[in-house]
Amino acid sequence: MILSDVLGAEVYGDDRLGHVTDVRFVLGDGSSEQAMPQARLHGLIVSPHTKSSPMGFERTQIRSPWPIAQLEHWLHRDSFLVLWEDVAAILPGRIQLRPAFTRYSPRLVKAAVPEPDFQ
Amino acid sequence: MTAEYPLDPEAATGRVLDGHLHLLDRQVHDVASVPVTAVSDLELSDVDSIENIAPGTPAPEIVALLSGSVLGTRIFGGRPPPSRLQRIAWSAVDQVGVVIRLAVKGETLDATWSERWVRDHIIGRIPGGRHDPE
Amino acid sequence: MKRIFAVALGILTAIGGFLDIGDMVTNAVVGSRFGLSLAWVVVLGVGGICVFAQMSGRVAAVSGRATFELIRERLGPRAALANLCASFLINLMTVTAEIGGVALALELASSVSYLLWVPFAGLAVWLVVWRVKFSVLENVTGLLGLSLIGFAVALFLLDPPWLDLGRQALQQVEFSEEQTTTYWYYAIALFGAAMTPYEVFFFSSGAVEEGWKSTDLNQSRANVIVGFPLGGVLSIALAGCAAVVLLPQAIQVSTLGQLMLPMAVAAGKLLVAIVLLGVVAATFGAALETTLSSGYTLAQFFGWSWGKFRRPIQAARFHLVMIVVVIIGMGVLFTGVDPVLVTELSVVFSAIALPLTYIPILIIANDPQYMGRMVNGRVTGVVAVCYLGVILAASLAAIPLMIITGAGQ
Numbered sequence: 001m002i003l004s005d006v007l008g009a010e011v012y013g014d015d016r017l018g019h020v021t022d023v024r025f026v027l028g029d030g031s032s033e034q035a036m037p038q039a040r041l042h043g044l045i046v047s048p049h050t051k052s053s054p055m056g057f058e059r060t061q062i063r064s065p066w067p068i069a070q071l072e073h074w075l076h077r078d079s080f081l082v083l084w085e086d087v088a089a090i091l092p093g094r095i096q097l098r099p100a101f102t103r104y105s106p107r108l109v110k111a112a113v114p115e116p117d118f119q
Numbered sequence: 120m121t122a123e124y125p126l127d128p129e130a131a132t133g134r135v136l137d138g139h140l141h142l143l144d145r146q147v148h149d150v151a152s153v154p155v156t157a158v159s160d161l162e163l164s165d166v167d168s169i170e171n172i173a174p175g176t177p178a179p180e181i182v183a184l185l186s187g188s189v190l191g192t193r194i195f196g197g198r199p200p201p202s203r204l205q206r207i208a209w210s211a212v213d214q215v216g217v218v219i220r221l222a223v224k225g226e227t228l229d230a231t232w233s234e235r236w237v238r239d240h241i242i243g244r245i246p247g248g249r250h251d252p253e
Numbered sequence: 254m255k256r257i258f259a260v261a262l263g264i265l266t267a268i269g270g271f272l273d274i275g276d277m278v279t280n281a282v283v284g285s286r287f288g289l290s291l292a293w294v295v296v297l298g299v300g301g302i303c304v305f306a307q308m309s310g311r312v313a314a315v316s317g318r319a320t321f322e323l324i325r326e327r328l329g330p331r332a333a334l335a336n337l338c339a340s341f342l343i344n345l346m347t348v349t350a351e352i353g354g355v356a357l358a359l360e361l362a363s364s365v366s367y368l369l370w371v372p373f374a375g376l377a378v379w380l381v382v383w384r385v386k387f388s389v390l391e392n393v394t395g396l397l398g399l400s401l402i403g404f405a406v407a408l409f410l411l412d413p414p415w416l417d418l419g420r421q422a423l424q425q426v427e428f429s430e431e432q433t434t435t436y437w438y439y440a441i442a443l444f445g446a447a448m449t450p451y452e453v454f455f456f457s458s459g460a461v462e463e464g465w466k467s468t469d470l471n472q473s474r475a476n477v478i479v480g481f482p483l484g485g486v487l488s489i490a491l492a493g494c495a496a497v498v499l500l501p502q503a504i505q506v507s508t509l510g511q512l513m514l515p516m517a518v519a520a521g522k523l524l525v526a527i528v529l530l531g532v533v534a535a536t537f538g539a540a541l542e543t544t545l546s547s548g549y550t551l552a553q554f555f556g557w558s559w560g561k562f563r564r565p566i567q568a569a570r571f572h573l574v575m576i577v578v579v580i581i582g583m584g585v586l587f588t589g590v591d592p593v594l595v596t597e598l599s600v601v602f603s604a605i606a607l608p609l610t611y612i613p614i615l616i617i618a619n620d621p622q623y624m625g626r627m628v629n630g631r632v633t634g635v636v637a638v639c640y641l642g643v644i645l646a647a648s649l650a651a652i653p654l655m656i657i658t659g660a661g662q
Contacts, residue, residue: 001169002185002204003138003161004193023138025181026129035213035222039136041163041178042129067638068616081127084178090169098174105124109131113141113215113622144325144333146318146556153567157325157556186556194331217316217623225558234557238569245383248565248572252386 006090011046011082013097018048020095024081027112043083044095045106050075081106136215146218147184147207149225155207156230158219159190162206181209184219186230205230260475266395267480271302272487273539274354275347275446275600277532278593280488281506282661283439284495286431288421292489294440298447299485301640303477305611308618308629308637309453310473313460316623320457321553323623324613336609337554343606344451344547346599349582351540352378353592357509358532368587375583378540382575387462387561394538400531405490407519407528413497421496438654438661441647442597445604447485448644451546453610458549462562467627494519507593548575598660605651607644615641 003023011017026042052075086101129135136142138161147155163179166172187205192198207230213222225231242248283291313319325333355378356370381390465473494515495506506512509532516524545561552559552571559571586592615637618629629637655661 001163001165001179002189002198003143003163004189005198007139022140024127024129025136025138026132027134027136036209036215039181039209041180042135043127045137067641068612080124083127085174087172089171090166103124104127105130107126107130108135108137109126110133110135111141112134112136113217144330146322146326154552154556154558157322157554159330190330194334217318234569237573238566242565242569242572245565247384250384251564252384252561253389 008051009093009095011095011097013101018046019051020044021047041084043081045079045081047076047079079106080104141215147221148218149221150223153225155225155228156186158184158186160185160193183208262392263472263476264480265399266391267476268399268483271481271484272398272401272535274350274536274596276488277491277512278596279442279446279600280492281495281512283443284492285499285504285506287436288496288500289418289493290421291440291443292422294443295447295485295488298444299482301448302452303481304637304640305448305453306456306477307474309457309614310460311470311627312614312617313457314465314470315467315627317461319461319549319553320454320614321550323617325554327613327616333554337550339606339609340450340550341547343599343602344543345578345581346595347451348540348543348578349585350592350596350599351536351543352582353586353595354536355533355540357592358529358536361509362529371583371586375579378544379576379579381541382544383565390541394534397534398531398538400527401487401535403516403524403528403531404487404494407516407524408490408493410519411494411497411515413493418493418496434654435658435661438658441604441651441654442600444647446600448607449603450607450610451543454546454549455542462560544575544578547578601651601655604647608648611644
């Protein structure tokens, strides 16, 4: 399947919960031949109020430029992460979660993206 | 805001990558830092009985970066047939940073065919095309 | 000594590079109809382009990335595609206007028909883009463009009523034949002429082309902060010339010849010739910049290899785009459309599309993932957000005003 099958899909638990705004992957420990370890789907980030991409604002605590950050924070309030274990079904345009799914914070404390090399 | 939800156990491990934030629409450069393409989508491995996932089913993995016509379908809807997807295998990826760095040369990839075509049939035929600018 | 020379070169290039056919035509038209009462817009526009160019230059130097690559990453493909379509079309309009401007100026200089100059101008633009090194391109056209100082010289030679001009600029004298809506329409046009988006695509891609590091930023800051305002002064001088010579005669500028009339009045053919050289150089330089911008925007959106630092065969699609753009530009001009009219429309459309380019740069300039510690400082941040408000206001007001005033009739 491709990512855009999942991105933007509507997410349902008992009721409609929102849309998938991002998909989180976790890197494996990596075999020695490959430069980049395998990336396994870790969870889905669900936003109740909007379908748009939050452009990273709500996850990395960027606060400026002020009006845009405020707008994005407001649009993506109450976003949460659900893990793969809690995904019961992926249908075209629709994702069903398991009954007792857990909501996690979508906050990214440290990503696998290395710090840019500032010249 | 979302302060009430517990933190994802992997959030601080430095092993996490968000597809939309870190991978999609990123520029891809080859091993010599020559631009290759931009990531338009990701191909994930298939999941057994995806319409009714049994607990414990392993999560899908990223198989390849996709570019080309899939951009149009991502924006406007639909999906190109699998044979028409321009793939860059995940195993060719060296590093994900501000750009996605590959471990191979761009020449070897499917994704650069139109560049090579234009080069061979048009630009290469105009005098001066092979020289450095002066 | 070499350092001083380098700094001077940069500043001079910026002055010559600030003015293009859009600036010249719009300022002359405004001067001939409104005197200097719209001079404040030039000041505002210069401030804006300084902030804008600085941010995008910093983003390019620190992150090593050029504008359009980042627009797609940050805003997603849908918004970036909309942006690309708008920017590309406006770029195309501007290329057409600039090539037309070169041909018009050459016609004035030689009495050879304008249509015969169009293919010559187009071919020259392409040849330079194809073969000439980036830095040479910039420096030569920028330096020759300095002859536009002739505008300021002409203004002094005309011995204008300085008090009257000052009054127009500061106290907003009313012009009975003109309406308020037309005034604001031209305010937006002038703003769009000063804050051209292609300038930013070109500037930031150029920064990547020349391999700027953050240590080069101080140099670029000097170039921008000194060069652009001086360019703005020349724009105002041009408007002033039109105000002094054409306004009292109710001659509204609609041709390049009328634009040059004050120079002829001030000091005869010699000054006209010098200024014409400057017009050709500045417009030619702008034609090069906009052509390159077309290539940059498309290539960066799709992730193609680009850049004048690469041999054409190593950036084939990039060069193909530019060839096509020049051909289309010439084609449009051959239909006989008036380049001055195309220019006047292109600056208004630039103002309309400006938020699409400005907002992504603003977001990225604040993002530590791209900028590390070099995110927007406090002061820059506040100023940049204020300009965001101005840009949005201008963009939203442009189309209604264009309809109401019939594009400035």
